[in-house]
Amino acid sequence: MSAPPTRSRPILITGGAGFIGCNLADRLASEGYPVLVLDSLARPGVERNAEWLEARYPGRIRLVSEDIRDARAVNEAVSQADAVFHLAAQVAVTSSLLDPREDFAVNLQGTLNVLEALRVRGGSVPLLFASTNKVYGDLADIPLSVVGEAYQPDDEILRGRGISEERPLDFHTPYGCSKGAADQYVLDYSRSFGIPAAVMRMSCIYGPRQLGTEDQGWVAHFMIRALEGEPVAVYGDGRQVRDILYVDDAVEAYVQAWRRIDRVKGRAFNLGGGPANAVSLRQLMAHIEGLLGHRVMATFHDWRAGDQRYYVSDARHAVRELGLAPPIPWRSGVARLADWLRSGDARPQQRTAEA
Numbered sequence: 001m002s003a004p005p006t007r008s009r010p011i012l013i014t015g016g017a018g019f020i021g022c023n024l025a026d027r028l029a030s031e032g033y034p035v036l037v038l039d040s041l042a043r044p045g046v047e048r049n050a051e052w053l054e055a056r057y058p059g060r061i062r063l064v065s066e067d068i069r070d071a072r073a074v075n076e077a078v079s080q081a082d083a084v085f086h087l088a089a090q091v092a093v094t095s096s097l098l099d100p101r102e103d104f105a106v107n108l109q110g111t112l113n114v115l116e117a118l119r120v121r122g123g124s125v126p127l128l129f130a131s132t133n134k135v136y137g138d139l140a141d142i143p144l145s146v147v148g149e150a151y152q153p154d155d156e157i158l159r160g161r162g163i164s165e166e167r168p169l170d171f172h173t174p175y176g177c178s179k180g181a182a183d184q185y186v187l188d189y190s191r192s193f194g195i196p197a198a199v200m201r202m203s204c205i206y207g208p209r210q211l212g213t214e215d216q217g218w219v220a221h222f223m224i225r226a227l228e229g230e231p232v233a234v235y236g237d238g239r240q241v242r243d244i245l246y247v248d249d250a251v252e253a254y255v256q257a258w259r260r261i262d263r264v265k266g267r268a269f270n271l272g273g274g275p276a277n278a279v280s281l282r283q284l285m286a287h288i289e290g291l292l293g294h295r296v297m298a299t300f301h302d303w304r305a306g307d308q309r310y311y312v313s314d315a316r317h318a319v320r321e322l323g324l325a326p327p328i329p330w331r332s333g334v335a336r337l338a339d340w341l342r343s344g345d346a347r348p349q350q351r352t353a354e355a
Helices: 019-030 046-056 071-080 093-098 100-121 156-161 173-193 218-227 247-259 281-292 316-322 330-342
Strands: 011-014 035-038 061-064 083-086 127-132 144-147 150-153 197-202 204-206 232-235 241-246 267-271 278-280 298-301
Touching: 011 019, 011 071, 019 035, 019 046, 019 247, 035 046, 035 071, 046 061, 071 100, 083 100, 083 247, 093 100, 093 173, 100 127, 100 173, 127 173, 127 247, 150 156, 150 241, 150 278, 173 197, 173 267, 197 247, 204 218, 204 247, 204 330, 218 232, 218 281, 218 330, 241 247, 241 330, 247 267, 247 316, 267 316, 278 281, 281 330
Parallel strands: 011 035, 011 083, 035 061, 083 127, 127 197, 197 267, 204 241, 232 298
Antiparallel strands: 144 150, 241 278
């Protein structure tokens, strides 16, 4: 832990009561930083994360229950901030297909509210933005073969490294469009207006305080359903592969990007567990069965719009530029998640998880 900072302005985390946001807030507050959390508390269960933070750090964590679409509230929060981590978002492809306007308003208009507040304020307040691997589209042009219970690229280099930032952007689904456009707005505001900003294109993050549902947070969702003895709904054949990254490793990347913002501003980084932490849905279910000692039931359904059969991050640029240590191996991380869920600290409401 670093020495407590002397600055009085808080670090602003939009969406700070969400899964990654509250873990980031916990990390910063534990190091002595005052943290301002702006969160509408719209996602069921996140109010418990906010309560947990406020109880854990009385006087150091302050919650502002406002919506990212409210420009006035965003301006007020940004005016106080020493740095901004923008994580507030509509996070599900499925929801974006049901209500594209809502998805646009939260993900793109909300991000523009943050950028405009920073532009009007002036100065050099750092911005770290949470983007997504969905900016690369469905990746249907990548030749794949089934190897055991998982899809693997036929190309040996791609199989060994994953998808790099050189991959062309290709927005699919309203969610992909809103997050992809926001990603590009952040990079352009860095170019056009000198805002020191960086973008994290995240793969699948998992860990404690994740209230996984069928729409989002699939690793936690699978574990929750298995613990409850309920079946998991799998869309596709279950051989689709993602590189999963434990939340502590994701938080470390954000913190290091902030601390090195003069070096990494104007850049986007792929952030995930990489090939060593690539796992298919079927492989994860088999591992959960081993941890829990009973079968994980599954029902299989049609592929969904924009589904990627294979996505693994080439995170070498992030590792090099941010000085990151090797991530927690996925089997160890999933065991930690199981321990947290067994502790009784999570009682998420179930909806419908996409990988």
